[in-house]
Amino acid sequence: MESSRSFFEQLYPLRETTWQQVIPLFSPATLDKNSFFIREGEIARTMAFLESGIVRGFYRKENGEEYNKVLFSAPTFFGDYASLVSGRPALFSQQALTRARIWVADYRQFIRLYDTCPDLERFSRKWAESVFVQKEQREIELALYDATHRYLNFRKTFPDVEQQVPQYHIASWLGISPTQLSRIRRKLSAS
Template sequence: MNKESLVQFIQQVLPMSQAKAGQVVEKFKPMQFERNGYVLEAGKVCNASHFIEKGIIRSYTYDVDGNEVTTAFYPENTFTNDLLSFFKRSPAKEYLQAVTGCETWYITYEDMQASFHAISEFREFGRLNIVNQYSTLKERMLSMLQETAEQRYSNLINSSPGIFQNVPLKYIASFLGITDTSLSRIRKEFARKAASC
């Protein structure tokens, strides 16, 4: 396992010389998680940012009635952490759980701060990465505001078919903002429509 995909990801967010990119990834170390293992637990301070080389991670929390709510899926070739906890050194509100077995490259908060200070390209990359995450969340927000549950389901299955092969439907339901009952009905209706076309 080498850092090639991490380097590619960084180059894609902010192109820089190979030398700089090599310097940036130097501090990243490998880690593995079993299926259902925890990358981060609520209440603890998030001290590492993980680049997912292989596998899928989800974030979740609990609503006032004690129901699990899946807040995001992190597929391969993305960064995952609890942004607020990581950068403000505050207790995390969410769990980060490996939905499948995972291999990641992680960097600690201390190493990241040091690298931010030393490498201006890495600073800029870090900022753009946060902005991209914000942007993703904003699109999701917009989709919640103006689309029906069926449209959101359709979008997800088109944009991330891999998720459906590995993630229990109940996680997907709460992610879409509906109950597993409704998701089941939507899937049925969706299959019916697809068949008739």
């Protein structure tokens, strides 16, 4: 759980007394490749810290086609935040693209600490703000930039992911077809 502590510290330092209350909330677990953390339609009750591995959040259309909404690459927190907060069923699924080591905590127990640990609440706010900024940047990217620009940004943002997951998952995240991604990669390698 030490890697999670450095992740916490980067966003907002926690007091030692807070950290001692946070640690027992998390239990180690493993997600095997292709296993789910949560499926669409389930109500989220847990959140996780991704210590190693890659997890995707995706929608499945009625025709079975999938769209990768988000990629989580260690170290980071993940979970269906909308479901956790609202208590409504998840609108998308989260699945391991590689074997993933995670630390799982009950969300309600975690947020109960906010009353006695204001530094934890500040950390959570900082984390939520950073997620909001990332989401906004991704929306702008999808709306304003061409596929090549999005791919180059993907490689910068997720430098190790491309070697670990199938190309069609990357293409889905970029909002393009695998064929289009192959063309972009060929063009860039010829440059």
